[in-house]
Amino acid sequence: MTLEGVETLDAGVVPRVARAREPRVVRVALAGCGVVGGELLRILKHGEARLAARNGLRFEVVRVLARTAGRPRPDELPEGVLTTDLDAFLAAEAELVVEAIGGVDPAVRIARTALAAGRRVVTANKALVAAHGPELAALARQSGTRIDFEGAVAGGVPIVRALRDSLPLTGVRSIRGVLNGTSNYVLTRLAEGRSYADALARAQAAGFAEADPSRDVSGEDAADKIRILAWLAFGVAPERLPVRRRGIAPGADRLAADAAALRGVVRLVAECAQTAEGVVASVEPVVVGPGSELGRTRNEDNAVLVESDWNGRVCLAGPGAGGGPTASALLADMVRGAQRQPPPTQRRGVQDRRPHRWAVSVEAGPGAAEALRRALDRAGVPVAGEPLRGGSLARTAPVAWPRVDLATRALTAEGRRPLVSRVER
Amino acid sequence: MTLEGVETLDAGVVPRVARAREPRVVRVALAGCGVVGGELLRILKHGEARLAARNGLRFEVVRVLARTAGRPRPDELPEGVLTTDLDAFLAAEAELVVEAIGGVDPAVRIARTALAAGRRVVTANKALVAAHGPELAALARQSGTRIDFEGAVAGGVPIVRALRDSLPLTGVRSIRGVLNGTSNYVLTRLAEGRSYADALARAQAAGFAEADPSRDVSGEDAADKIRILAWLAFGVAPERLPVRRRGIAPGADRLAADAAALRGVVRLVAECAQTAEGVVASVEPVVVGPGSELGRTRNEDNAVLVESDWNGRVCLAGPGAGGGPTASALLADMVRGAQRQPPPTQRRGVQDRRPHRWAVSVEAGPGAAEALRRALDRAGVPVAGEPLRGGSLARTAPVAWPRVDLATRALTAEGRRPLVSRVER
Numbered sequence: 083m084t085l086e087g088v089e090t091l092d093a094g095v096v097p098r099v100a101r102a103r104e105p106r107v108v109r110v111a112l113a114g115c116g117v118v119g120g121e122l123l124r125i126l127k128h129g130e131a132r133l134a135a136r137n138g139l140r141f142e143v144v145r146v147l148a149r150t151a152g153r154p155r156p157d158e159l160p161e162g163v164l165t166t167d168l169d170a171f172l173a174a175e176a177e178l179v180v181e182a183i184g185g186v187d188p189a190v191r192i193a194r195t196a197l198a199a200g201r202r203v204v205t206a207n208k209a210l211v212a213a214h215g216p217e218l219a220a221l222a223r224q225s226g227t228r229i230d231f232e233g234a235v236a237g238g239v240p241i242v243r244a245l246r247d248s249l250p251l252t253g254v255r256s257i258r259g260v261l262n263g264t265s266n267y268v269l270t271r272l273a274e275g276r277s278y279a280d281a282l283a284r285a286q287a288a289g290f291a292e293a294d295p296s297r298d299v300s301g302e303d304a305a306d307k308i309r310i311l312a313w314l315a316f317g318v319a320p321e322r323l324p325v326r327r328r329g330i331a332p333g334a335d336r337l338a339a340d341a342a343a344l345r346g347v348v349r350l351v352a353e354c355a356q357t358a359e360g361v362v363a364s365v366e367p368v369v370v371g372p373g374s375e376l377g378r379t380r381n382e383d384n385a386v387l388v389e390s391d392w393n394g395r396v397c398l399a400g401p402g403a404g405g406g407p408t409a410s411a412l413l414a415d416m417v418r419g420a421q422r423q424p425p426p427t428q429r430r431g432v433q434d435r436r437p438h439r440w441a442v443s444v445e446a447g448p449g450a451a452e453a454l455r456r457a458l459d460r461a462g463v464p465v466a467g468e469p470l471r472g473g474s475l476a477r478t479a480p481v482a483w484p485r486v487d488l489a490t491r492a493l494t495a496e497g498r499r500p501l502v503s504r505v506e507r
Numbered sequence: 508m509t510l511e512g513v514e515t516l517d518a519g520v521v522p523r524v525a526r527a528r529e530p531r532v533v534r535v536a537l538a539g540c541g542v543v544g545g546e547l548l549r550i551l552k553h554g555e556a557r558l559a560a561r562n563g564l565r566f567e568v569v570r571v572l573a574r575t576a577g578r579p580r581p582d583e584l585p586e587g588v589l590t591t592d593l594d595a596f597l598a599a600e601a602e603l604v605v606e607a608i609g610g611v612d613p614a615v616r617i618a619r620t621a622l623a624a625g626r627r628v629v630t631a632n633k634a635l636v637a638a639h640g641p642e643l644a645a646l647a648r649q650s651g652t653r654i655d656f657e658g659a660v661a662g663g664v665p666i667v668r669a670l671r672d673s674l675p676l677t678g679v680r681s682i683r684g685v686l687n688g689t690s691n692y693v694l695t696r697l698a699e700g701r702s703y704a705d706a707l708a709r710a711q712a713a714g715f716a717e718a719d720p721s722r723d724v725s726g727e728d729a730a731d732k733i734r735i736l737a738w739l740a741f742g743v744a745p746e747r748l749p750v751r752r753r754g755i756a757p758g759a760d761r762l763a764a765d766a767a768a769l770r771g772v773v774r775l776v777a778e779c780a781q782t783a784e785g786v787v788a789s790v791e792p793v794v795v796g797p798g799s800e801l802g803r804t805r806n807e808d809n810a811v812l813v814e815s816d817w818n819g820r821v822c823l824a825g826p827g828a829g830g831g832p833t834a835s836a837l838l839a840d841m842v843r844g845a846q847r848q849p850p851p852t853q854r855r856g857v858q859d860r861r862p863h864r865w866a867v868s869v870e871a872g873p874g875a876a877e878a879l880r881r882a883l884d885r886a887g888v889p890v891a892g893e894p895l896r897g898g899s900l901a902r903t904a905p906v907a908w909p910r911v912d913l914a915t916r917a918l919t920a921e922g923r924r925p926l927v928s929r930v931e932r
Contacts, residue, residue, distance in 0.1 A: 098791040121817075129678070137676075153569070171852055238819060240665075240674070244669075247837030249839075251558070251561075253553075253554070253556070317854045318854045318855065328927065333924070341925065344930065351929070357859070359857045362857055362860075363859070366927075366929055368929040371931075374931075394825060394831070396664055397823070398822070398823050399824075401820070410673075414676055418672075429741055429789060430743065430785045432782070432784045432786065432787055434780075436787070436790070443765045475765055477769065501762055501792075503794045504776070505794045507771045507794055
């Protein structure tokens with residue numbers, strides 16, 4: 083596939099086109115106009131100037147497929163592009179098809195038809211990729227195009243890209259993580275003493291749990307995701323990888339109580355690992371330490387730990403669910419292949435004049451407390467709370483650096499050897 | 508730039524070449540044969556089959572530049588390729604130049620000469636990129652080639668790629684993190700009560716602190732890195748970005764004591780942020796909570812937090828220093844542009860038969876303890892420690908899943924509603 087006006091598709095090479103040229107228009111067909119699809123339309127609108135300046139691209143959404151015609155639609159939906167007719171959607175003249183409709187069918191029909199026609203496909207659909215990933219990748223290869231799916235695993239955490247591009251070269255031994263935001267939100271609430279029913283209702287009210295959360299709490303959603311990661315890291319067919327799977331329901335309340343009795347917290351952990359016998363995978367409740375990386379992963383956040391021979395242990399964590407993060411991942415895939423060299427450098431850097439809190443100390447000794455107090459006072463630095471360590475350590479109220487700098491210069495001139503830390507606790 | 512036999516350079520597109528073809532040979536000139544360069548030679552040797560199968564590449568190291576001829580060299584150094592003559596190195600016929608020599612000069616001469624000749628450059632040199640990044644990127648653009656520098660920031664943590672490819676599209680507001688492994692190692696030891704001198708000696712003995720650690724402890728190294736990240740995220744010229752900079756020395760012992768007096772720990776935090784006035788940047792000691800993301804970043808690890816409009820907060824953490832992680836980052840850049848679609852799926856997935864520890868519980872009630880004990884006993888599941896909660900919750904010694912499964916099936920048949928968690932604490 084060659085993009086007109088761009089000499090190479092390589093992600094970082096700067097095309098030889100002049101920067102001032104008009105952005106290249108990419109015609110997009112978007113399947114799905116729910117939480118994720120709607121958010122994508124908003125980001126495209128909001129980021130239009132940035133996409134043009136940074137990536138030399140303008141995405142023109144020419145067709146949007148919705149399951150039903152009736153629902154309220156985002157304001158950003160262009161006039162006259164909405165359809166509920168799958169065949170009309172598939173016939174749209176678009177070089178890029180974004181699939182945000184979820185579920186295996188009709189998503190797999192959409193992906194197959196688009197790829198067979200040489201169109202590029204971007205999807206956030208884990209069920210689709212776990213069930214048909216290798217087939218669709220092969221189809222893309224035959225058609226000289228590609229399928230990308232960053233949003234299918236861990237929302238806004240760029241784990242798919244990391245596993246496709248760089249980490250496998252380091253000799254991956256295992257991948258484990260919290261990959262289902264809904265379950266993790268529920269488990270976080272349970273550890274706070276709430277009931278399962280209450281926790282689930284809150285997750286639904288917050289908008290990231292489906293009306294039917296059964297694929298989340300059963301571990302099926304996380305199993306799809308770990309299958310995809312095992313495919314990328316180890317080359318096993320995701321649809322044929324056996325996953326030992328138990329979810330958090332029924333019995334979530336007791337699982338949380340069991341973990342508490344062991345002085346831990348329960349997390350729904352997805353894991354795949356290379357063993358002497360082959361690649362193994364599981365999704366199951368695991369009791370972890372409250373201070374461990376997975377124990378500290380709270381609410382709808384996801385976290386992925388990758389252990390490898392040459393690269394030790396890398397952790398990627400962040401928002402695993404929600405329209406914004408998933409739509410961001412879709413957008414990152416949409417601009418794949420377009421210009422994304424380090425940006426031009428016209429923007430200016432300035433001195434930081436934001437107020438921060440600081441800790442200022444001087445060497446203990448005769449007159450130290452008096453000297454510190456006086457220097458801060460003269461520089462107009464407000465002190466917060468009582469001085470510590472006999473007056474040789476003071477905390478400040480929020481104040482911009484130049485004033486603190488003034489005080490430290492005065493103290494240095496007096497031979498008091500001042501030290502300053504910013505305080506963020 | 509076009510790679511022979513590969514139809515497109517795009518990172519994820521599968522080239523139409525048959526998989527069975529011989530790997531494409533890429534001639535590499537490597538500048539630097541110290542900790543990082545030596546480790547890269549080891550990884551190339553060790554990963555040769557994987558690179559051929561997965562990426563269709565074979566890297567042939569045709570010339571290696573060393574500062575001095577005398578030092579012991581890694582066994583993996585090919586015969587007759589070592590030179591100490593810069594001009595002889597620059598004249599090497601290589602399509603890819605890997606710069607692992609460090610410092611600005613002669614690194615900048617090597618990079619300029621290579622790029623001007625249309626050769627691709629991969630470097631882990633933060634001082635070089637912070638001082639000359641935009642100039643070298645422009646030169647690469649003019650020559651139709653590219654420069655990559657994943658290893659320049661945070662070693663094996665793929666933050667450069669994330670910021671080049673995906674995260675900027677999400678509307679980045681700020682980036683902050685621990686970017687200097689040596690300082691962080693020293694600060695970790697100080698918090699344990701060791702002296703600065705002792706901590707530094709340990710870092711040097713562990714091999715990741717330079718003989719002259721002044722650029723590390725002064726914050727200059729972290730300043731170079733935050734300049735590079737500010738360039739990628741915000742498009743400011745790294746060499747012209749003012750960075751408010753204070754290091755951890757002199758005075759590291761007192762900084763640690765000050766933080767302890769505030770019930771925190773001190774970290775050398777690098778930060779850049781978009782403000783109304785422009786982009787600001789700093790490197791300075793910051794007192795953070797011991798349980799915060801940066802407070803928990805220990806030893807030579809690095810951690811980077813990216814906050815953005817659409818994507819919330821993403822954390823990438825892992826080994827920030829050392830030969831293996833940095834060489835891994837170089838290798839990831841070296842294969843950029845080569846085939847790296849999801850791998851073929853011939854590998855097999857198997858059932859997990861590794862021993863794990865488990866927590867098994869049944870519903871409390873008459874006979875519960877006896878039923879649990881009996882079921883575990885009959886299935887041959889060894890119990891560890893005393894039973895909990897009146898006998899309705901038991902921990903096991905390490906045992907493979909099938910036995911536990913047997914016990915739970917028996918308990919289910921008895922109507923005891925068993926629940927199982929894996930235990931990792």
